[in-house]
Amino acid sequence: MNFPKLMDLQKLRIDVESENENSLLICDQGEDFILTDDLEELCYIRYHFAPPTENWIKNRMVWTQKSMQYKEKWESIFAKTACLIDWNMLIPLNNIIIMYNAANEEEQDDVCKLLDIEPYEFPSFDGDLLGLKWSFYGNIIINLSSHIDVAKTTILRDEEFEKELKFALLTTLIHELRHLGLESNPFLPKEDYPDSEKSESRVEEWCVATYESICDKI
Ligand SMILES: [Zn+2]
Numbered sequence: 001m002n003f004p005k006l007m008d009l010q011k012l013r014i015d016v017e018s019e020n021e022n023s024l025l026i027c028d029q030g031e032d033f034i035l036t037d038d039l040e041e042l043c044y045i046r047y048h049f050a051p052p053t054e055n056w057i058k059n060r061m062v063w064t065q066k067s068m069q070y071k072e073k074w075e076s077i078f079a080k081t082a083c084l085i086d087w088n089m090l091i092p093l094n095n096i097i098i099m100y101n102a103a104n105e106e107e108q109d110d111v112c113k114l115l116d117i118e119p120y121e122f123p124s125f126d127g128d129l130l131g132l133k134w135s136f137y138g139n140i141i142i143n144l145s146s147h148i149d150v151a152k153t154t155i156l157r158d159e160e161f162e163k164e165l166k167f168a169l170l171t172t173l174i175h176e177l178r179h180l181g182l183e184s185n186p187f188l189p190k191e192d193y194p195d196s197e198k199s200e201s202r203v204e205e206w207c208v209a210t211y212e213s214i215c216d217k218i
Contacts, residue, residue: 001213003086004192009049012091015187016047023186038186043136045184046094052087054079060093064110066100067144074098074169077218078142081170082177084214088188089181094138096173102143103127115139131172133179140176142169167211170218175207 016034020026024045028035032050050056057079063071078098082090095115099107108122115137123134125141130150132141151165182188182198196202 006087052090057082062095062097067098089177092184097141101145131176133176178203
């Protein structure tokens with residue numbers, strides 16, 4: 001599968017800066033990022049101005065006390081997968097939050113402490129959800145327990161269980177990154193990313209096609 005080429009990140013930086021106090025406010029910036037309060041999208045967007053690397057993605061991952069036991073097994077696989085998709089989708093990525101049970105209040109509090117935000121800001125989360133885009137902060141959430149439960153109830157043999165779990169987790173990661181990448185970057189070129197791509201069905205189609213084209217490399 002061919003992805004559109006990576007946006008000109010130097011130009012993007014200039015475009016973001018020139019919108020300061022117009023459509024957005026710059027809250028923070030560093031060598032390779034600018035954090036904005038976007039006044040039109042009504043959310044914070046953290047633009048990353050360097051091609052993504054697996055290490056950078058690992059540094060954007062947040063693990064809770066309850067999900068930590070899965071870190072060793074999944075951290076590299078998640079980072080590798082994210083790095084193999086359309087890099088433009090990663091420009092506005094803030095955090096990939098890996099939770100064991102995202103509907104559990106204690107674990108939600110754990111996340112809020114780690115991110116230094118108030119617990120009431122955590123998005124409402126139905127325990128059955130596989131993942132969620134937390135647009136306000138440019139985060140995505142992966143809900144491990146729902147995947148493990150689904151894989152357990154549908155698959156009997158161990159080998160198939162692992163395969164099914166990998167498919168479920170990685171397609172959720174790709175799916176939520178796609179939503180975030182399309183919806184949290186007002187500078188994304190419309191010719192490559194028309195609004196029609198944002199629909200749930202198109203996001204899922206893109207996600208499955210992307211997974212199929214990269215799964216041999218993971
Ligand atoms: Zn979706």
